[in-house]
Amino acid sequence: MSVKDTPFFEHLDTNYAPTEEELPALRNIIQGNEEILTDLDAQIRALTDVRNARADFVQRHFALLSPLKRLTDDVLSTLFLALLDHPDNRHAKMSNAHPAVVLSHVCRRWRQLALDTASLWTTLRIHLPVLPQVYPYGARSANPHMAAHSPLVELTRRWEKEVEKILTMTRVWLERSKECTLTIDLLATDVTSQEQDMSPKADTSGLTALIEAICDASRRWKVATLRLSTTRFTSIDSPFRRIFTLAEDDVPLLQDLTFSVDASFGIHPEEESLIPPHRETGMLGGRSLHSVSLGTICVDINTLPIRWEQLTDIQFNGYIHAYTPDVFPGGTGHGLSFDCTQALNLLRLCPRLVNCDLSLVPYSRPLESFGTVSLPHLKSLTLRYSVPGMKFVSCLQAPSLRKLVLPNFLDTGIPNEHAAESPESSLIAWLEAYGHQLTEIQFNVSTLTPAGLRSVMNLLPHIKTLRLDHNGDGASFPPTPNGDQVLPMPAMVDELFLGQFIEREDQGNDEPRGPLWFPRRGGTTFTEQDLLEFGKAGQLREVTEGDLMAQLEEMGIDVSYVSRIPLRPEPVYPDDF
Template sequence: MGPEINFLDRPSTNEVPSENEFPQIRLLRQECRAGIDAIDKKIKGLIRQRKLLEEDLERYDSLLSPVKWVPDDVLSTIFEISTITWHQQIDNLASTQSERIRQNPPTIIASQICKRWRQLALATPKLWATIYLVPPSHPRMNTWPYKKQQELDAAERMWEAKMKQLLEIILPLWIERSKQQPLSVVFRLMDINNGTDNEWDGDATSVATSSLLYTALVNLACTVAHRWKEIDLDLYIHNIPAVVTGMLVLAPGDVPRLETISLQTNDLRQQNPSFAPQGLFMGQSLRSLSLIRIYGPWAQLSVNWEALKELSVGVKGAVMGVAGSVGSSIERVLGPCETLLLLRMCPNLEHCEISVTSIDKENTDWQAAKRSEEEHGKSVRHSRLRSLRFHGSLPSVDLLSCLDLPSLQALHFLGLHLDNLRPEHRRVQSQRLLNAINRFGSQLTDLRFNLLVPFESSDAVVSCFQNLPHLFSLHLGGTAPKPRSFRNTELEVAESTANFLLNLLTPEIDDEGRPYGSMSCPNLKRFVSTPMIKGFTEGQLLEFITRRSLSPTTSHIARIEQVDVALGVPRGMDIRSELKLRGVDVDRLMLRIQYVKRT
C-alpha cells in the first residue's frame, strides 16, 4: 500500500500535512492530473472516432433507405401530391406565415435535397405549373416598425429589390421549368394605393413605383395566358384597370385552356364594374367560376355563362365538387330575383353555391332579373344540377318553388346568420328548411343544415325525414350559441332538436333485435353532428350506432359507415369498446367523437 493512501485518508480528519510532506503531495497531485488529461485525450479521440462511425452509419443507412428504391415515377407523384397539399393549405395561413412559408414551397425543397431529387424535380414540369404571384406587403402600408425615415427608405428599397427578383428571376424561372404544362396562377395584388387616402405615409413616387412593378408582373404572366388552366384573382387595389390592363384586353382565343376562374375585388370607390375583361371570361374551355366579392353589376360581366358547370357567388374558401369543403358567406349576396336570373343564365350547371338573402335590392342586376322574369317567366329548370349550396340565409319558399331540379342530390344550407334573429324570424327559417326538404327530399342523397334552426312541429319534422328514402349523408352543422342569459332558450332548442333527430333516426327493434315499423332515412350511411352541445348522451349515440349496424340481410336499413359527432359532455365511456361488446364490426366503421375537456 503506497504512502498516497495515507494522504487520501487524511482529508476526512483534522490532521495537517507536515512541511516535508508537501513536495510528495504535489508530486502525487501532478500524477493524478496527468492521468486525467490522458483519459480526457482518449475520450476526445473516442468521441471523434464515434462521430466518424456515426457519419459512416448514416451513409450505410442512406444506402439501405427504402426511399432509394422508390422508382422515379412514384417519387415524382409524391412530389406532386405534396405540392398540391401545400397549395391548398397556404391560403389558410396568416399573412406573415403565408409569406414566410411561400418562400420555401415543396417544389424548391425537393430540388435541394440531393442530386437525384433535383434532377427529378427539374424534369417534372407539373411541379412548377402552379405560380404564386403574391408580392410582399409594402413597408409604407405599415410604418410603425420603423423609427427613422432612413429605416423606412431602406425597407422600401429592399421591397423593390424583392419585387424585381420576383419579376426578373423567379417568375421567368418557373415559367421556363413548367415547360408547356397548363398553368395555375394565383394573383394576390394588394396594398396599392393611389396616394390620396393618406394610407401610405409616403409620397406619390412610392405609389407609382409599386404600380409599375405590379403592372409589369401582370403583363409578364399574361405572356403565357394561352397556358392558363386556373387563375385565382384577389385584387385589393384602388385602381384595378391601370394595373391589370394586360389581363383586361385578353381575347377569348388568348385563353384557350382556361377552365377555372376565381375573382375577388375590393374596389371600394367604383360603382361600375372596375374589373370588366373583354374576353378573359369568354373562353370556350371555361367550366368553373367563383365571384367572391364583386362591386358593380355582375350581370354585365362578359362571361361564357352557358359553358359553366360550377358556379359560386359570394362564398369564399370552398372548393366546388369537393366533399367536406365549406366556404364562408361574405359581403355580396343575391336576392331571389337575382338568384333566378343567375341560374337562368347558366343552364348547364352541375354544382352551384350562392350566398342569398330573402330580399331583393333594386339595383342594376335586380332590374335585369325583372326583365328576364318578364321574358322567360319565373320557373327555372336545371336538368344537370346535382349539388346546390345556400349561404347567408335559407332560400324563400317562392324561390324554391320556381326551381325544377330533377337531378339534384346534394342540398346544403351553410353559414346561416341566426344569432341576431328575432323568434318570429327564426320560425320563418324553420319553415323554409322544412319546405326545402319536402320539395327535394325524395331525391336527395346528401343533406346539411344548421342545427340551430328551430323546428316548431315534431310531426312536420317526422314527415320531412320520412321523405328522405335515398339519403346517404346527413350533416347537422352550426356552432353552439355563446352562453348568454337571454339566449339560453336557443341552446335548449338546439339540444332538444339534436336529441329528437337522433331518436328519430334510431330504428325501433323487436324482442329478437329486428327493426320494425316505418324508418326515417333507411339508407343513411354517414352521420355528422358538429355543434358542441349537450344534444344527446353517449348512451343514445351507442344505441343509434348499434341499431344502425345491423346486418343488411336481417334488416331493411343500410349499415352505418361513418359517425362524426361533438358531444358537449366529458367522456364517460369507451364507445368503440362498447360497440365491440355488442358485436358491432368497428373495423368497418369510421368513428370520431369529440368531447369537452373536464375542468
C-alpha cells in the same frame, strides 16, 4: 489502481490537514496521476477519431443500401409530385421553403430531377404583402418633412424589395414549368392614396412587372384565382390593367376562374372606370371555361361575356348595392339586386350545372308563372343568406341533387310584410321536394321552432352529413314581445333531440318517441358511443341531466361553455320580466 493503495486513504474526504513532512509525498502522488490522466485523454481522443472514422465508413456504405437510390427517375418524380399534393403542402406559397425548392437542394441527382419535373413548378401562389399606408387626420397641415423620417419609409422600401423577390421567384417558376398548364393564385393590393401627404410614395414598377410576367403566360393558365384590391380601374392607371384587358384568345386553356376586385377605397362614376368584371373583361368568355366564381360586381351579371351554357360550376356573391343612375349611367332606379327571379334566370342559362353557390337578397319580387328550370346534373346547391320559398322550389327540377346548403343568416324568422313565407316553411318546402334524395345538408336552426326542427329532421331519411348553423347567442336571451304576440322560442339541440339518433331496445312503451333519425351508418347501428363521439367532436355547450350527459362528463368532455348553439331549452320569462 485502487483508492486503498494510497497512504492517505484514511484521510480522504475528511477535514484532515497534512503535515509539512507529508506534503512532498502528496504532491508526488498527484503529479504521477496527472501524467497518467494526460496519457489516457490522448488515448481517448485517438480512439474517438478511429471510432468516428469507422462510423463514417459504415454510414457511407450503408447509404448505398438506401431503396431511394434504386428508384428510377420516373418513380422518384412521382413521389415528388405526391409530396407536393400532400394536404400540408397544397397551399404552399412560393418561397425558399416551398417543397419543390427543398427537394432540389437534397443532392445533385434530386436537383436535376426536380428541375426536369416541370409539374413541380406549375402552381404559382402569389400573396403579395399589403402596401403600407397611413390616413392621419389633418395630414395636409402636418410637417411635410415627417415622411422622410417616418418608419413607413422603411416599410415601403421593404415592400418594394419583397415584390422584387416575388417577381424573381415568379420568373423562375415560369421558366421551370416549361410548357405545362399553370395554376395561378394571385392575392394583390394596390392601395395608393393621392391625398395622404404622410404616406411615402412606393415604386410600383415591380408590381407592374409581376403582373406582366403572369399575363405573358396566360395562354398556359388552367386554373386562375385572382383576388385584387385597387382604387384605379381604368386600363391606363391600374397596375392590374393587363389582367383587366385579357381577351378570350389570351386564355384558351382556362377552365376554372375565381375573380374578384375589392374597390372599397374608391368608386368613379365614369363608365370606362367600372369595377371589373364587366362586359369588357374578355377572359370571362374563355372557350374552355367551365367553372366561374365571382365576387360582388356592379353590373348586371347577364351582361358579362360568359358562355353560360358550358358552365358546370358557378359561385356568385351578388351585387355591390346602391348603384343608381346618379352614380352609374344605365343603373336601375333601385340599384342592382340579385333576388330569386334573377337566380332562376341565371340557372336557366346554365343547363350543365353540377355545383352552384349563389348569394340572394332576403326580399324578392313575386314569382309569377316563371316556368320550369331543369338542371338534370345539379348535385350541390348553396343559397346563401335567404331561403327561397315554395314558388322557387316548384320552378326548379334537380333530380340529381344530393347536397343542399341553406345558411339563411339574413332571415330573422319573424314574418313581415316583405316575406311571403317564413324561413321555417321555406326550408320545409325544400325538404318536402328534395329531402328524400339528399345525403348532405346544412341549415340554420335559429330560425326554426322545436316543432319545425323535428319536422325538418323527419324529412331527411338518407342524410350522411348534417351541419346545424346558428346566428349567434341571440337565442339565449328571453323571448321578446312583438306587440301582443310573444315570439316563439327557437329550436334547441337538447337530449331529446340527440336521443332520436340512437336506437334503444329497452325503451318503455310509455316514453314519447319520434321516428329514429339516421339509424344506419355504413351498415351498422348508430350507437350511443357514436353519439358520444358526435358530442365530443361538436364540443357541446349545455346539456340536461341523464346517463348520456354523465358519460360525456366522464369522458372529460367540457359541457359548459364552448359552442355557440344553446343545447338546453331556455326558461319562459314572464311578460313583465
